[in-house]
Amino acid sequence: MDNPFFTKKRSIKLHDICDILGVKKLSKNVSFSGISNLIEAKKNDLSFFSSKKYLSDLVNSNSIYIITNENYKKFIPKNKIPLFVNNVLLSVSNVTNYIYPNSLNDDFDQNLSILKKKNKYKKLIFGKNVLIGKKVKIGSNCLIGHNTIIESNVVIGNNCTIGSNVIIKNTLVGNSVKVLDGAIIGKKGFGFFPNDKSNIRYPQIGMVIIKNNVEIGCNNTIDRGSMSNTVIGENTYLDNQVHIAHNVKIGRNCIITGQVGFAGSSIIGDKVMIGGQAGISGHIKVGNNVQIGGGSGIIKNIPDNCKVMGYPAKDIRTFLRDNK
Amino acid sequence: MDNPFFTKKRSIKLHDICDILGVKKLSKNVSFSGISNLIEAKKNDLSFFSSKKYLSDLVNSNSIYIITNENYKKFIPKNKIPLFVNNVLLSVSNVTNYIYPNSLNDDFDQNLSILKKKNKYKKLIFGKNVLIGKKVKIGSNCLIGHNTIIESNVVIGNNCTIGSNVIIKNTLVGNSVKVLDGAIIGKKGFGFFPNDKSNIRYPQIGMVIIKNNVEIGCNNTIDRGSMSNTVIGENTYLDNQVHIAHNVKIGRNCIITGQVGFAGSSIIGDKVMIGGQAGISGHIKVGNNVQIGGGSGIIKNIPDNCKVMGYPAKDIRTFLRDNK
Amino acid sequence: MDNPFFTKKRSIKLHDICDILGVKKLSKNVSFSGISNLIEAKKNDLSFFSSKKYLSDLVNSNSIYIITNENYKKFIPKNKIPLFVNNVLLSVSNVTNYIYPNSLNDDFDQNLSILKKKNKYKKLIFGKNVLIGKKVKIGSNCLIGHNTIIESNVVIGNNCTIGSNVIIKNTLVGNSVKVLDGAIIGKKGFGFFPNDKSNIRYPQIGMVIIKNNVEIGCNNTIDRGSMSNTVIGENTYLDNQVHIAHNVKIGRNCIITGQVGFAGSSIIGDKVMIGGQAGISGHIKVGNNVQIGGGSGIIKNIPDNCKVMGYPAKDIRTFLRDNK
Numbered sequence: 011m012d013n014p015f016f017t018k019k020r021s022i023k024l025h026d027i028c029d030i031l032g033v034k035k036l037s038k039n040v041s042f043s044g045i046s047n048l049i050e051a052k053k054n055d056l057s058f059f060s061s062k063k064y065l066s067d068l069v070n071s072n073s074i075y076i077i078t079n080e081n082y083k084k085f086i087p088k089n090k091i092p093l094f095v096n097n098v099l100l101s102v103s104n105v106t107n108y109i110y111p112n113s114l115n116d117d118f119d120q121n122l123s124i125l126k127k128k129n130k131y132k133k134l135i136f137g138k139n140v141l142i143g144k145k146v147k148i149g150s151n152c153l154i155g156h157n158t159i160i161e162s163n164v165v166i167g168n169n170c171t172i173g174s175n176v177i178i179k180n181t182l183v184g185n186s187v188k189v190l191d192g193a194i195i196g197k198k199g200f201g202f203f204p205n206d207k208s209n210i211r212y213p214q215i216g217m218v219i220i221k222n223n224v225e226i227g228c229n230n231t232i233d234r235g236s237m238s239n240t241v242i243g244e245n246t247y248l249d250n251q252v253h254i255a256h257n258v259k260i261g262r263n264c265i266i267t268g269q270v271g272f273a274g275s276s277i278i279g280d281k282v283m284i285g286g287q288a289g290i291s292g293h294i295k296v297g298n299n300v301q302i303g304g305g306s307g308i309i310k311n312i313p314d315n316c317k318v319m320g321y322p323a324k325d326i327r328t329f330l331r332d333n334k
Numbered sequence: 335m336d337n338p339f340f341t342k343k344r345s346i347k348l349h350d351i352c353d354i355l356g357v358k359k360l361s362k363n364v365s366f367s368g369i370s371n372l373i374e375a376k377k378n379d380l381s382f383f384s385s386k387k388y389l390s391d392l393v394n395s396n397s398i399y400i401i402t403n404e405n406y407k408k409f410i411p412k413n414k415i416p417l418f419v420n421n422v423l424l425s426v427s428n429v430t431n432y433i434y435p436n437s438l439n440d441d442f443d444q445n446l447s448i449l450k451k452k453n454k455y456k457k458l459i460f461g462k463n464v465l466i467g468k469k470v471k472i473g474s475n476c477l478i479g480h481n482t483i484i485e486s487n488v489v490i491g492n493n494c495t496i497g498s499n500v501i502i503k504n505t506l507v508g509n510s511v512k513v514l515d516g517a518i519i520g521k522k523g524f525g526f527f528p529n530d531k532s533n534i535r536y537p538q539i540g541m542v543i544i545k546n547n548v549e550i551g552c553n554n555t556i557d558r559g560s561m562s563n564t565v566i567g568e569n570t571y572l573d574n575q576v577h578i579a580h581n582v583k584i585g586r587n588c589i590i591t592g593q594v595g596f597a598g599s600s601i602i603g604d605k606v607m608i609g610g611q612a613g614i615s616g617h618i619k620v621g622n623n624v625q626i627g628g629g630s631g632i633i634k635n636i637p638d639n640c641k642v643m644g645y646p647a648k649d650i651r652t653f654l655r656d657n658k
Numbered sequence: 659m660d661n662p663f664f665t666k667k668r669s670i671k672l673h674d675i676c677d678i679l680g681v682k683k684l685s686k687n688v689s690f691s692g693i694s695n696l697i698e699a700k701k702n703d704l705s706f707f708s709s710k711k712y713l714s715d716l717v718n719s720n721s722i723y724i725i726t727n728e729n730y731k732k733f734i735p736k737n738k739i740p741l742f743v744n745n746v747l748l749s750v751s752n753v754t755n756y757i758y759p760n761s762l763n764d765d766f767d768q769n770l771s772i773l774k775k776k777n778k779y780k781k782l783i784f785g786k787n788v789l790i791g792k793k794v795k796i797g798s799n800c801l802i803g804h805n806t807i808i809e810s811n812v813v814i815g816n817n818c819t820i821g822s823n824v825i826i827k828n829t830l831v832g833n834s835v836k837v838l839d840g841a842i843i844g845k846k847g848f849g850f851f852p853n854d855k856s857n858i859r860y861p862q863i864g865m866v867i868i869k870n871n872v873e874i875g876c877n878n879t880i881d882r883g884s885m886s887n888t889v890i891g892e893n894t895y896l897d898n899q900v901h902i903a904h905n906v907k908i909g910r911n912c913i914i915t916g917q918v919g920f921a922g923s924s925i926i927g928d929k930v931m932i933g934g935q936a937g938i939s940g941h942i943k944v945g946n947n948v949q950i951g952g953g954s955g956i957i958k959n960i961p962d963n964c965k966v967m968g969y970p971a972k973d974i975r976t977f978l979r980d981n982k
Contacts, residue, residue, distance in 0.1 A: 116838075118785050118803030118822050137442050138465055141804055143788055154443030156465055156483055159804055159822055172499055173521075174442050174483055177822055177839050186532070189503050190440075191518050194839050194876045197821075200897040206911060208834070208871045208893055223532045228518045228555045229840075231876045231898035231916075245532055247495075249524040250555040251577050253596075253916045253934075263530060268555075268577045269595045269613075271899075271917045271934050273952065281967050286577075286595050287613040287955050289633075289917075289935040304597065305613050305631035305645055307935075307953035320952050321969060322981050323647060333646050352775050422764050461766050463787055479766030480807055496767050497845075498807055498825055510856070514764075514841050515825050516877075547856045552879045569856055573848040574879040575919075587854060588719055592879075592901045593919045593937075610901075611937040611955075628921065629937050629955035629969050644967060650818045657970050 013239075014145070014163040016110045016215045024075065027056065033093050040075075045106055045178070047237050048073060054104065060086070060098040077101055079224075099212075100203055106213035106214055106237070113213035116198040119143045119161040119179065125154070137174060149185065161196075167222070173248045180234045184222040192229040199233040199274060201258025204209065212236055214256065216303050217278055221245075227252055227268070236274075237309065243280065261298065303329070321324075338469070338487040339504045340434045340539045342368060353381065354432055355401065355425050357417050364399075372397060375481065377642065383409070384422040390394050401425055405441055423528055423536070430537035430561070437537035440522040443467045443485040443503065449478070459509065461498060472511065475635065485520075491546070504558045508546035508568070516553040519544075523557040523564075523580025523598060530554075536560055538580065551576055551592070560598075585622065627653070661887075662793070662811040663828045664758045664863045666692060672723065677706065679725065679754055680748050681741050688723075693754055695885050696721060700978040704753065716896065725749050747860075748851055754861035754885070761861035764846040767827065773802070782820075785822060801934075815870070828882045832870040832892070840877040843868075847881040847888075847904025847922060855902045858886055864887040864905065875900055875916070877972070884922075891928065909946065927962065951977070 011030070018040055022042040027232070028035045029108025033137065043054045051057040057073035059082055069087055080094045088106070093178060122141040127197035129136075129255035130152035140182050143162030148154075152166060155174030160166070161188050167185035172178070176189050189195070200217040201212040205210020220242045227250040234240055236258045243262040253271040261280035270284050273292035282296055290296065295311045303306060303319030303326055312318055320329040346366040349565070352359045366380045372391035375381040381397035382564035383406055391466055392400070400410060404418045419425040429477070429499075431438055435487040453460075456474035464478050467486030476490060479498030488502050491509035492607070500513050505519035513519065525536040540559020545568040548557065552574040558564055559581045566572070567586040577595040585604035593609050606620055609628025612622065619635040626632060627643025627650055637643055644653040670690040676683045689705045696715035699705040705721035707730055716724070717735055717804045720888020724734060743749040755762055755862065770789040776782075780798035788802050791810030799820070800814060803822030808814070812826050816834035820826070824837050827845035831917040839844070849860040862979075870892045874880065875898040882888055885948045891910040908914070909928035918932050921940035930944055933952025943959040948954060949968030950972055960966055969975040 117801050117819055134377050151440050157481055157805055171441055195877060229553055229877055273934050291952055304615055477765050495765055509884050530811055537782055552845060628939055
């Protein structure tokens with residue numbers, strides 16, 4: 011889906027990228043349309059390779075110019091052109107920040123105005139002190155509660171109900187979605203390079219995509235993606251005080267109960283049920299029809315149709331037997 | 335206690351109920367005063383029986399007309415009249431929604447107005463942008479902080495202190511209660527029938543009852559009951575980021591520390607102390623004078639006077655010995 | 659650092675203190691400058707001794723007059739003058755409340771006004787409905803988001819970014835600090851004497867000190883200190899929904915991920931990394947360069963350079979081996 015939140019530099023020239031990377035300029039000065047991860051990159055996108063575990067992605071990627079480290083030289087296919095740097099992720103961060111100049115900015119939206127009776131939205135019912143940014147799209151028959159903030163470029167579908175004291179930014183919301191009071195959606199993820207003096211923020215050019223019929227509970231925090239998007243699948247319900255970190259993708263028809271937390275980049279299947287206070291580590295894959303008991307800690311992938319519980323989680327029958 | 339939040343249909347006729355349930359009309363067309371669970375139902379209330387574990391409640395219930403499933407036919411006492419349906423809870427949901435037509439509605443209150451100096455409340459001190467609904471009752475000597483929302487029909491006792499950015503709805507608050515900043519009290523519980531296309535919301539006609547001298551911490555979320563009430567007992571203190579689901583009943587003089595979570599319908603005794611981040615599963619009974627260590631997971635009932643810790647929780651001495 | 663938040667009684671006479679304590683008046687009626695714990699007390703501060711584990715603090719304390727219990731008589735050095743009471747902490751509470759008459763008050767600030775364009779602050783950019791107290795200091799080049807509340811006497815350094823719906827009170831904020839949406843900083847800690855009728859609040863005269871380059875995540879709750887301060891060290895980053903109780907001191911360059919909780923008075927070293935949902939018990943000491951896995955429960959001190967995981971936490975290799 012098109013991302014209306016981060017303005018991309020119009021002209022991205024290889025020679026300028028080489029300057030940023032501290033790499034010797036190549037003879038040909040091609041143009042890129044953007045930067046993306048290996049899987050999502052198109053032919054004229056710049057990409058990067060930072061770990062052997064993405065080797066098959068590298069081989070299958072449409073991208074030609076690859077930011078990487080000289081140690082990975084032998085893995086680079088012949089039809090690709092490597093740009094060697096010392097610290098791949100830091101270099102990618104610098105380049106991304108060059109391509110998306112406002113990608114590090116997470117300041118409050120200064121273009122908000124108080125929503126007035128004569129607004130342009132169809133059959134919109136709204137409370138006191140609602141603040142709306144520029145170019146916000148809202149479908150018909152929506153409700154927006156008191157003191158809620160919808161920042162610029164946010165898209166909201168039809169028949170949605172947004173509660174009071176909600177903040178939504180960098181987010182596309184589907185139809186018939188409910189966002190309950192106090193939820194904060196779309197802020198930058200907790201991603202940065204630790205640095206003794208002052209940590210270096212990683213660019214966050216992703217957004218949050220909330221599909222149809224989703225419910226987001228009170229005081230939830232859902233961060234937007236960094237190079238990818240954070241996605242909540244159709245008809246998935248989240249209870250109160252749930253935290254979802256950047257790049258997490260949750261499937262359809264899931265039930266996520268109170269105080270559950272997801273670390274960055276995990277992928278959750280369809281019809282997954284997660285009990286209260288369970289935690290899912292980063293970069294984990296949970297299959298379809300999985301049931302996770304309350305309080306569990308998920309630190310490795312869970313195949314389809316499993317019922318697990320415990321910290322770390324194991325088969326629920328084993329857990330209950332071991333803890334009789 | 336009387337519930338001023340959900341308007342009940344004036345005339346509830348058995349024949350109309352039969353239509354909703356898809357049950358053949360009985361010859362006599364009696365009138366009901368409402369619907370309730372087996373324990374709380376009065377003689378002219380409709381009730382329901384959905385599981386053998388409520389058998390003694392069924393036998394002792396004052397209710398005569400019982401929505402149930404044909405499989406439970408043999409359990410129905412002779413002095414009761416069963417109404418057989420396929421899915422008891424779904425049918426109860428439909429009937430409840432018929433009796434309380436706004437019980438599925440959890441939209442923001444559109445009847446709020448900004449509290450002004452010349453308000454009708456006695457010795458009330460209040461901040462900027464306080465929004466108050468219709469028919470709100472507030473005792474004398476209260477304080478209400480900035481940007482706080484008190485929805486229609488809420489009752490607040492004497493000498494209460496409500497912080498800033500608080501939202502209170504469907505709630506009766508006693509005397510000398512403190513509600514700290516950012517707490518959200520009285521929204522619908524996380525109860526629904528999962529459905530592939532779009533989950534079906536369970537009616538939530540209960541409220542939150544906060545007894546005298548209670549303190550509710552910052553960013554707490556306390557959901558109202560579904561068929562019963564959520565209750566916080568006298569002089570019980572809740573720390574920050576506590577989550578309390580629908581129908582939970584907490585006793586007197588309890589101390590609940592930060593980030594503790596309660597799943598639905600659990601009952602907690604008096605003088606219970608719960609350490610940080612502990613979780614209590616649904617439909618659990620915790621006795622009086624129980625101490626629960628931080629981080630514990632309570633998945634079965636705990637008798638009076640126990641000290642427990644662990645996940646799942648066990649006797650605290652055993653836990654500490656096992657984990658030396 | 660000087661605490662601008664709690665007004666201290668000008669004249670604190672020993673004879674008045676004796677009255678409060680119910681202690682026979684000593685012949686000499688000296689004056690105190692305040693009350694403090696044994697370590698931080700200066701020569702003319704009153705102090706207190708309530709447990710043998712503070713014995714070395716007692717011996718080394720600059721304080722002369724010590725509120726204590728007769729059971730500790732033998733531990734009191736000859737150069738100190740004990741004031742014997744039954745319940746040391748309750749007596750300290752009463753005396754503190756006498757010396758700092760507004761230390762039990764945690765009501766909303768009634769001196770706020772809406773920030774206007776012609777404000778006195780240098781290059782300050784701010785949103786709608788920002789409420790600012792009296793004597794607030796804000797450095798140059800700061801941003802403050804919509805609906806945010808900065809209570810009286812708060813100090814904010816240069817180049818800070820405060821989000822929307824934030825509440826800051828009793829806090830000193832350094833330079834280049836980011837506070838994200840919905841954070842609540844500086845309310846009283848969860849400290850009190852349980853009492854059957856109505857719990858007795860412990861005075862909370864500490865503040866929150868946030869050092870340079872810190873980032874505070876969305877919906878965090880950070881309580882101020884009671885007799886000491888709560889401190890977040892330079893360049894430490896906190897993710898969303900983190901809870902920090904009173905008196906906690908976190909070092910420099912720490913990374914604290916989502917939903918982590920700290921009970922009161924714990925001390926965390928520098929460069930500590932803590933995974934999501936981990937909990938740190940009260941009065942714990944965590945060394946430098948410690949890594950704590952997600953979901954861990956820390957119930958005893960952790961020396962420098964350890965990597966731990968589990969509940970209770972143990973060496974991470976042992977944890978992973980035991981849970982294969």
